Amino acid sequence: MDYALNDFLMFTPEVYLRLFERTHLALEPWFWAVPVAWLVMALLLWRAPPRARRLVPVAMAAGWGLTAAIFMLQFYAPINWPVGPFAWLFALEALLLVLLALRVPPVGIGPVVLICWVAVLLALSLMTALEAGTWQALALPGVTPDMTAVTTAVLLMAWPRRWRWGLLMIPLLWCGFSVLVLWALKLWWPLIVPAAGVLIILIATFWPTSESPDNA
Amino acid sequence: MRLPIRRRHFLLGLAATGVAVRWPRTLAGQHESPITRAIPSTGERLPVIGMGTWRTFNVGNDPVLLDERARVLELFFHSGGRLVDASPMYGSAESVVGELVERLDRSDDLFAATKVWTRDERDTRAAVAESEALWGVGRFDLMQVHNLLGWEGHLETLQAMKAEGRLRYIGVTTSHGRRHEELERIMTREPLDFVQLTYNIADREAEARLLPLAREKGIAVIANRPFQGGRLFDRVRSQPLPGWAGDAGVSGWADFFLRFIVSHPAMTCAIPATTQLAHMRENMDALYGQLPDETQRQRMINDFQEI
Numbered sequence: 087m088d089y090a091l092n093d094f095l096m097f098t099p100e101v102y103l104r105l106f107e108r109t110h111l112a113l114e115p116w117f118w119a120v121p122v123a124w125l126v127m128a129l130l131l132w133r134a135p136p137r138a139r140r141l142v143p144v145a146m147a148a149g150w151g152l153t154a155a156i157f158m159l160q161f162y163a164p165i166n167w168p169v170g171p172f173a174w175l176f177a178l179e180a181l182l183l184v185l186l187a188l189r190v191p192p193v194g195i196g197p198v199v200l201i202c203w204v205a206v207l208l209a210l211s212l213m214t215a216l217e218a219g220t221w222q223a224l225a226l227p228g229v230t231p232d233m234t235a236v237t238t239a240v241l242l243m244a245w246p247r248r249w250r251w252g253l254l255m256i257p258l259l260w261c262g263f264s265v266l267v268l269w270a271l272k273l274w275w276p277l278i279v280p281a282a283g284v285l286i287i288l289i290a291t292f293w294p295t296s297e298s299p300d301n302a
Numbered sequence: 303m304r305l306p307i308r309r310r311h312f313l314l315g316l317a318a319t320g321v322a323v324r325w326p327r328t329l330a331g332q333h334e335s336p337i338t339r340a341i342p343s344t345g346e347r348l349p350v351i352g353m354g355t356w357r358t359f360n361v362g363n364d365p366v367l368l369d370e371r372a373r374v375l376e377l378f379f380h381s382g383g384r385l386v387d388a389s390p391m392y393g394s395a396e397s398v399v400g401e402l403v404e405r406l407d408r409s410d411d412l413f414a415a416t417k418v419w420t421r422d423e424r425d426t427r428a429a430v431a432e433s434e435a436l437w438g439v440g441r442f443d444l445m446q447v448h449n450l451l452g453w454e455g456h457l458e459t460l461q462a463m464k465a466e467g468r469l470r471y472i473g474v475t476t477s478h479g480r481r482h483e484e485l486e487r488i489m490t491r492e493p494l495d496f497v498q499l500t501y502n503i504a505d506r507e508a509e510a511r512l513l514p515l516a517r518e519k520g521i522a523v524i525a526n527r528p529f530q531g532g533r534l535f536d537r538v539r540s541q542p543l544p545g546w547a548g549d550a551g552v553s554g555w556a557d558f559f560l561r562f563i564v565s566h567p568a569m570t571c572a573i574p575a576t577t578q579l580a581h582m583r584e585n586m587d588a589l590y591g592q593l594p595d596e597t598q599r600q601r602m603i604n605d606f607q608e609i
């Protein structure tokens with residue numbers, strides 16, 4: 087008699103996928119404001135002056151806070167013990183992002199790079215919906231934890247490398263945890279998100295600092 | 303507003319959900335009694351099929367899944383089931399069971415079995431009180447020390463609580479064949495009403511020493527992981543049931559596995575867990591009819607090993 091990885095799992099895949107639908111319902115009718123906010127952020131990174139670009143980390147911080155409060159503390163923590171402490175780490179990340187906003191704005195990003203990243207993130211947010219078979223299970227950054235962590239890692243590439251490292255720790259911890267959970271649940275499509283997250287975080291850790299003349 | 307699912311709503315609810323579920327065969331029309339076994343320490347009889355809640359009842363505060371589990375639990379009680387097993391380790395399962403038993407108005411039918419699961423051996427009374435609040439029961443029928451964690455301190459307090467009339471029965475649990483030697487020592491020395499251990503057609507280590515010892519000492523036995531966490535079904539997938547089993551009244555593989563377990567003379571009850579109405583119905587089939595005799599049990603083992 088031996089233990090298998092899924093012997094340690096406290097809940098079923100069905101309950102996990104329902105977390106996404108429930109978050110969607112809890113945010114109605116504001117749910118669709120979230121992708122609009124992300125598009126505005128992309129526009130800011132492309133066109134806005136440095137002062138206005140500081141809104142990007144502030145919005146990211148709000149996303150980490152919202153994810154912690156609703157998806158994690160309200161829905162996920164009651165069925166998975168470690169998620170409660172993680173929610174507090176998410177709150178800490180939100181705080182760090184606000185501090186970052188006060189210290190350094192992100193550099194501007196060209197349209198081609200932006201479009202590529204938006205496409206990647208869009209594809210990733212479809213994974214849980216694909217698994218659950220309903221649009222209601224769409225995983226948006228700023229609302230659900232894996233996508234919040236992945237999107238933050240992408241956006242942090244717009245800061246000098248030395249500012250990124252501290253902010254990539256919590257996303258890395260979360261993505262590692264989520265990979266294990268989704269592996270045990272055998273949820274292969276959703277697993278792509280935190281697995282891509284680990285990869286993107288590694289890339290972001292070593293990606294050279296992009297210098298921008300207006301980065302004052 | 304969400305309608306409470308009470309017994310009178312139950313049939314209506316099943317029809318509305320369109321679930322093609324039939325009654326456990328012996329409930330449909332016949333008035334056969336469920337198979338029961340006596341708890342050796344008192345002689346009180348328990349139905350041989352109970353229900354586990356690990357993973358299956360940890361649905362948190364999801365209203366849709368709470369309604370689905372309410373239907374599963376109602377079918378369990380309706381089919382004659384009584385013992386529900388949970389633990390503080392199972393996430394929200396204790397509070398879910400508590401909420402649903404109240405919603406179904408089934409507290410009189412419930413044999414409430416949970417566990418103390420804390421390393422701190424001075425925390426027993428607080429842990430029991432916390433579980434009582436979650437289940438909404440005034441007194442547990444059975445309180446077990448989960449996986450022997452801190453068993454010495456906990457058992458001492460549980461014995462005192464039983465003497466005070468705060469608990470009806472006490473016991474200890476283990477699973478996956480772990481710590482059988484230690485369990486044997488505890489069974490030999492401590493006055494236990496129940497032990498819970500893993501026993502199924504593929505995991506039969508308990509047959510060698512623990513089950514005979516339970517009989518000798520008059521300890522009731524609960525079999526956990528009766529389907530090896532569901533893996534037994536992977537092994538028999540697409541395999542037909544042996545012909546003789548069908549003739550002997552075995553309705554399917556779930557019934558086959560459960561009848562094998564509860565036909566062991568030391569066994570009091572098996573506690574399969576499920577999220578599905580159709581599976582609950584199959585599992586409750588094993589609560590009625592004839593149990594296999596020793597020759598048929600041997601045949602079950604041989605047939606299973608050949609798969």
Ligand SMILES: NC(=O)c1ccc[n+]([C@@H]2O[C@H](COP(=O)([O-])OP(=O)(O)OC[C@H]3O[C@@H](n4cnc5c(N)ncnc54)[C@H](OP(=O)(O)O)[C@@H]3O)[C@@H](O)[C@H]2O)c1
Pocket residue numbers: 353354355356357358387388448449475476477498525526527528529530531532533535556573574575576577578580581582584585
């Ligand atoms: N140390 C301990 O104290 C300890 C350790 C382990 C277990 N336990 C107790 O023992 C209980 C039972 O063990 P378990 O839950 O680990 O495993 P189990 O009951 O052997 O197997 C549960 C699995 O079997 C599936 N299943 C149930 N009925 C079925 C049917 N008729 N046909 C096909 N599949 C079926 C369920 O899936 P569906 O949901 O799809 O039906 C579920 O995945 C636990 O819930 C817990 O209360 C205690």
